[in-house]
Amino acid sequence: MNFLESVLQVENLRKLYGKFEALKGVSFEVKKGEVFALIGPNGAGKTTTLRIIATLLTPSDGKITFVGKDLRKESDFVRENISYLPEEAGAYKNMRGIDYLRFMATFYAKDQRELDEFLERAKQICRLGDRLKDKVGTYSKGMTRKLLLARALMTKPALAILDEPTSGLDVINALEIREIIREYVKEGTSVLLSSHNMLEIEFLSDRVALINQGKILETGTSEELKERYNAKNLEEVFRRVVQ
Amino acid sequence: MNKFLNLLNKEIRELVTFQLIFSLIFTLILFNFMGSITKSEMKKAIETKDIYVLDLDKSSISKELLSNLSLANFKVKLLNDLISKEDKDIALDFAKKEKINFVVVIPKDFGSMVSKFQPIEVEIYSFIRGFSLSSNVGSAVLEQVINAMNRYMSDMFIKSKLPEIDPENLKNPIKKKEFVIVKDKIAEGSTSDVLNSIYSQTVFIPIILMIIIMYTSQMVLSAIAMEKQDKTLETLLTVPISRRQIVIAKMMGAGIVGIISAGIYMYGYRSFMDGVTGGIGVSSSTSDIIQKLGLNFTPYGYTLFGISLFLAILCGLALSTILGVLAEDLKSAQSMSLPLIFLVMIPYFISLFSDINTLSLPVRLLIMAIPFSHPFIASREILLGNYNIVFIGILYMLIVFVALIIISARIFATDRILTMKIRFVRKKTI
Numbered sequence: 001m002n003f004l005e006s007v008l009q010v011e012n013l014r015k016l017y018g019k020f021e022a023l024k025g026v027s028f029e030v031k032k033g034e035v036f037a038l039i040g041p042n043g044a045g046k047t048t049t050l051r052i053i054a055t056l057l058t059p060s061d062g063k064i065t066f067v068g069k070d071l072r073k074e075s076d077f078v079r080e081n082i083s084y085l086p087e088e089a090g091a092y093k094n095m096r097g098i099d100y101l102r103f104m105a106t107f108y109a110k111d112q113r114e115l116d117e118f119l120e121r122a123k124q125i126c127r128l129g130d131r132l133k134d135k136v137g138t139y140s141k142g143m144t145r146k147l148l149l150a151r152a153l154m155t156k157p158a159l160a161i162l163d164e165p166t167s168g169l170d171v172i173n174a175l176e177i178r179e180i181i182r183e184y185v186k187e188g189t190s191v192l193l194s195s196h197n198m199l200e201i202e203f204l205s206d207r208v209a210l211i212n213q214g215k216i217l218e219t220g221t222s223e224e225l226k227e228r229y230n231a232k233n234l235e236e237v238f239r240r241v242v243q
Numbered sequence: 244m245n246k247f248l249n250l251l252n253k254e255i256r257e258l259v260t261f262q263l264i265f266s267l268i269f270t271l272i273l274f275n276f277m278g279s280i281t282k283s284e285m286k287k288a289i290e291t292k293d294i295y296v297l298d299l300d301k302s303s304i305s306k307e308l309l310s311n312l313s314l315a316n317f318k319v320k321l322l323n324d325l326i327s328k329e330d331k332d333i334a335l336d337f338a339k340k341e342k343i344n345f346v347v348v349i350p351k352d353f354g355s356m357v358s359k360f361q362p363i364e365v366e367i368y369s370f371i372r373g374f375s376l377s378s379n380v381g382s383a384v385l386e387q388v389i390n391a392m393n394r395y396m397s398d399m400f401i402k403s404k405l406p407e408i409d410p411e412n413l414k415n416p417i418k419k420k421e422f423v424i425v426k427d428k429i430a431e432g433s434t435s436d437v438l439n440s441i442y443s444q445t446v447f448i449p450i451i452l453m454i455i456i457m458y459t460s461q462m463v464l465s466a467i468a469m470e471k472q473d474k475t476l477e478t479l480l481t482v483p484i485s486r487r488q489i490v491i492a493k494m495m496g497a498g499i500v501g502i503i504s505a506g507i508y509m510y511g512y513r514s515f516m517d518g519v520t521g522g523i524g525v526s527s528s529t530s531d532i533i534q535k536l537g538l539n540f541t542p543y544g545y546t547l548f549g550i551s552l553f554l555a556i557l558c559g560l561a562l563s564t565i566l567g568v569l570a571e572d573l574k575s576a577q578s579m580s581l582p583l584i585f586l587v588m589i590p591y592f593i594s595l596f597s598d599i600n601t602l603s604l605p606v607r608l609l610i611m612a613i614p615f616s617h618p619f620i621a622s623r624e625i626l627l628g629n630y631n632i633v634f635i636g637i638l639y640m641l642i643v644f645v646a647l648i649i650i651s652a653r654i655f656a657t658d659r660i661l662t663m664k665i666r667f668v669r670k671k672t673i
Contacts, residue, residue, distance in 0.1 A: 017662070051477075051661070054481045055480075055481060056477060056480055056481060056658075056661060057658045057661065058657065058658055076483060076485075079481060079482065079483040080483040082481070083481070084477070084478065084481040085478075086474065086477040086478060088474045089474050089475070089477065089478055090473040090474035090475050091473075091475065092253070092257060092473065092475055093473060094256070094257060094260060095253075095256070095257075103249060103253050104478075104482065106246065106249040107246050107249065107482040107483055107484055108482075108483065148478075151478075
């Protein structure tokens with residue numbers, strides 16, 4: 001697949017937590033309709049990068065351009081056109097599933113018709129059926145994750161930021177989540193995801209960036225990287241890049 | 244689509260849980276139940292008492308004394324007519340059987356001893372069958388019986404010896420005429436009556452203030468801590484709504500639910516206290532004196548007090564918002580609320596047991612530096628017409644609120660909302 005138009009450009013991103021430098025000049029680009037993955041071990045800087053792009057954290061230095069607009073100056077525009085699914089996200093336990101989706105959709109919908117559209121789409125994505133009428137507190141971890149993923153994708157955002165989307169899920173639920181992501185990005189949404197599950201990345205992403213200790217070490221498609229490092233899979237690529 | 248209303252609606256719905264509704268209804272029912280029980284006990288205690296008397300003397304003096312007791316709100320029942328033989332033991336057995344509470348035994352030589360000005364003992368038997376409020380108040384009735392008897396007897400003697408003098412003038416030759424002065428107003432009346440009446444009417448104010456401020460503050464603290472604990476805060480912060488609106492919606496939601504809950508709680512408490520005081524109102528004469536002295540809340544006073552309370556609530560909400568950000572979860576939020584509880588409890592206790600004006604200057608300044616002290620101070624100073632200190636308090640709370648809101652809005656607008664935290668429990672190490 002050819003991706004021409006750039007949705008997100010990250011240039012020389014740095015982030016300091018006191019004296020600790022979590023990001024040391026991260027640069028990458030996500031193109032329209034592309035699934036771009038950041039892979040790396042725990043503490044590599046994946047979540048910090050995603051949180052900065054999601055406007056949760058402010059960068060210490062560097063430039064981020066989202067659909068041609070400066071992220072720092074146009075944070076309201078960015079929030080309207082992205083959706084972020086944090087790694088350990090939860091939903092309001094006292095709300096019914098459908099009410100949670102309606103609550104979140106109201107922030108994005110311009111009118112009732114659009115709100116109904118978002119809800120219909122969310123129902124299709126999460127596949128929770130009648131369980132949507134139950135309170136979120138009664139959901140399993142997998143069901144909650146599907147609900148949250150539906151929330152992230154229902155508005156057809158220009159960029160969906162998914163931090164470890166299958167973290168802590170069993171094999172079946174993880175597989176279903178991956179299928180949902182694959183299916184719904186076909187409609188034009190770009191995805192920036194992070195994971196330390198290399199197999200998941202190979203299955204989902206169009207391009208990957210290997211990140212370690214706050215630095216991007218390599219960028220390319222899975223095939224390109226495997227070929228470049230003469231490796232059987234991304235795990236081997238990562239080990240060789242780090243060494 | 245109104246994003247702010249959507250958020251406010253969610254905040255209120257999150258706070259109004261089944262547990263909250265249940266606890267409010269339960270509190271209301273409990274207070275009402277306790278109030279009605281106390282009321283009926285108090286009623287029992289103050290109603291006309293049956294006094295059972297065994298008159299072994301049956302002289303004209305003893306008969307006159309008993310008829311006089313009837314005039315003093317006692318219902319005298321002669322045991323002589325109810326038992327087979329005029330004997331003390333038989334009378335007491337009868338009282339036991341019939342569950343009579345008080346028995347008065349007038350001895351045989353009562354009339355002759357009294358006529359000779361010799362002291363004589365009247366035996367009073369009181370049966371304890373419980374430890375309720377009415378039993379306790381009932382024992383005071385016995386004292387009243389003796390007092391009434393003594394009063395009657397001494398009046399009778401004075402009249403017989405000095406028929407031209409009113410016994411009352413002889414016993415209490417000095418009469419008092421009491422005046423109360425408040426600022427430039429003066430009224431004739433008893434100081435203690437006025438103070439008691441003001442106290443009974445304003446005793447609820449510090450309790451109401453404390454509950455409202457603590458309730459609303461705890462609500463917003465829990466609301467933010469819950470967002471952190473349930474991992475919903477990060478998502479909420481990325482939706483297209485300004486951080487300022489998120490803070491305001493949280494504070495407004497907590498404020499609305501907190502005030503309504505505190506109101507319901509106080510309604511219940513009031514009905515309980517009405518039971519305790521027996522719903523006794525202020526006598527019209529005392530009420531006139533209070534009116535004359537201007538010791539009542541005027542509409543202007545109420546408005547000032549309302550503003551003072553409202554600003555204290557806002558300060559509490561803003562401070563709790565900051566504390567909520569520092570908390571990691573609901574458990575640590577409880578620890579976080581401790582400084583807030585102290586700040587409210589200090590003026591609460593001082594207002595109950597002391598007067599801020601009588602404290603030393605450093606302590607007074609310290610108390611006044613606590614924003615929550617000002618509605619407590621205002622509730623008293625408004626009654627006395629000292630508005631300047633109320634205005635200063637309002638201005639001070641406004642400044643504190645603006646400062647706190649700027650701080651909390653800044654925290655919400657920066658990384659600190661996610662990175663600021665204080666842990667009270669050390670992480671376990673393996």
